[in-house]
Amino acid sequence: QSVLTQPPSVSGAPGQRVTISCTGSSSNIGAGYDVHWYQNLPGTAPKLLIYGNTNRPSGVPDRFSGSKSGTSASLAITGLQAEDEADYYCQSYDSSLSGSVFGGGTKLTVL
Amino acid sequence: QVQLEESGGGLVKPGGSLRLSCAASGFTFSDYYMSWIRQAPGKGLEWVSYISSSGGTIYNADSVKGRFTISRDNAKNSLYLQMNSLRAEDTAVYFCARGGRARHMDVWGKGTTVTVSS
Numbered sequence: 001q002s003v004l005t006q007p008p009s010v011s012g013a014p015g016q017r018v019t020i021s022c023t024g025s026s027s028n029i030g031a032g033y034d035v036h037w038y039q040n041l042p043g044t045a046p047k048l049l050i051y052g053n054t055n056r057p058s059g060v061p062d063r064f065s066g067s068k069s070g071t072s073a074s075l076a077i078t079g080l081q082a083e084d085e086a087d088y089y090c091q092s093y094d095s096s097l098s099g100s101v102f103g104g105g106t107k108l109t110v111l
Numbered sequence: 112q113v114q115l116e117e118s119g120g121g122l123v124k125p126g127g128s129l130r131l132s133c134a135a136s137g138f139t140f141s142d143y144y145m146s147w148i149r150q151a152p153g154k155g156l157e158w159v160s161y162i163s164s165s166g167g168t169i170y171n172a173d174s175v176k177g178r179f180t181i182s183r184d185n186a187k188n189s190l191y192l193q194m195n196s197l198r199a200e201d202t203a204v205y206f207c208a209r210g211g212r213a214r215h216m217d218v219w220g221k222g223t224t225v226t227v228s229s
Contacts, residue, residue, distance in 0.1 A: 002155065036215040038156070045206060045222060046148075046156065051215035089156050093213035099170050100146065100158035100211055 003028060004090055006103035012080045013111045020075045020106045022090035028101055030071035033093040037066055037075045040087040040105070049088070050075060077108070085110045113137035113218050115207050120223030127197050127227070133190040133207030133220055141165075141185035146211030147192050149203035150222075157203075160192065161211045170212065175201075197227045 005023040012018040022035060029035055037050040048057050050066035053073060065076045073092075077084055090103040119131040131147070147159040160181040161170045169181055180193040190207050204224050208216035 033213055034215070038216075040156070045219035046208075046216075047219070048215055048217045051217070057217060087155075091156075091158075091215070097173070099161065099172055100213075102156045102158065105155040 002104040003094055003097070003101040004092060004103035006088075006090060006106045008104070009107045009109065011109040011111055012077075014080055014082065016080050017076065017078045018080060018108065019077075020088050020090075020108070022073045022075070022092075022103050024071050024073075024092060024094075024101075026071065027096040028071075028092045028094040029068065029073060031095055033095075035066065035068050035073035036091045037064075038089045038091065040089060042087075046089065080110055082110050084108060113209075115209065115218055115220035117205060117207050117220045117223035120205065120225045122226045122228065123197055124229050125198060125227055128193070128195045129197065129225060131192040131194065131205055131207075131223060131225070133192075135188045135190065135209075138209070138218075140183075140188040143209050144211055144214065145181075145183060145190045146208045146216060147179075147181060147190075148206045148208055148211075148216070148219075149201075149225075150206070151200070151203040154203075158211070159205070162190070194225070197225075199227050201225060202227050 038046040040046045053068040094101045178196045204222040206222045209218040210216040
C-alpha cells in the first residue's frame with residue numbers, strides 16, 4: 001500500500017491527452033511538500049519528468065506538464081506518442097515518515 | 112557527463128550481507144544529497160535511504176532501519192549502502208540517485224541487482 005495513490009493504468013490513442021493523478025494526505029502533498037514525476041521504461045533507470053510540481057528539466061518536451069492542488073497532484077501528457085508508453089511515478093516527502101514517498105506507479109498504454 | 116554507476120549487487124543467502132557502491136562523475140559530488148531507491152521485481156519504486164552532502168544527516172526507510180547503513184566518501188566521489196541481515200523481500204534492483212528526501216532526484220544510475228535467496 002503506497003502512501004501516494006495513483007491509478008494502476010491509463011490509456012489513450014496517439015495524439016490524445018491523458019492525465020495521471022497522485023493523491024496524498026496532510027502529511028505529504030497537503031502539507032505543502034513538492035511533487036515530482038518520473039518516467040520509467042522497463043529495464044531502465046527512472047527519468048525525471050517534472051520537479052517542484054510544475055517544472056520541466058531541460059530536454060523534457062512541453063507535452064508533459066504538472067499541477068498540484070490541495071492533497072493531490074496531476075501529470076498531463078498531450079499529443080500522446082507511442083514512445084510515451086511507460087510507467088509513471090509521483091514522489092513527495094512525508095513528514096510523519098521523515099522520508100521520500102512514491103506513488104504505486106501508473107502504466108500508460110498508447111493504443 | 113553527469114553520471115552515476117552502481118556496483119556490488121549479487122546473489123546472497125537470507126541473513127547475509129552485501130555492500131553496494133555508487134561511483135559519481137561529472138559533477139561536484141560533495142555538493143549534493145544522495146539517495147538509494149529500490150525496485151522489487153514487478154513492483155514500484157521504494158525509497159531506501161538518504162544522506163546529506165556532508166554525511167552528517169541520514170534517514171532510512173522503516174523497512175531497512177537497523178539493517179542497512181548509508182555512507183559516502185566525498186574524496187572518492189562514492190556512495191555506499193551496507194546491507195546486513197538480508198531478507199527475501201530485499202530482492203530488488205537498487206538505484207543510487209542524486210537528490211532525494213523532499214527534493215527531486217535528477218540523476219539516476221542504471222541500477223544493480225540484489226537477489227536474496229537460499
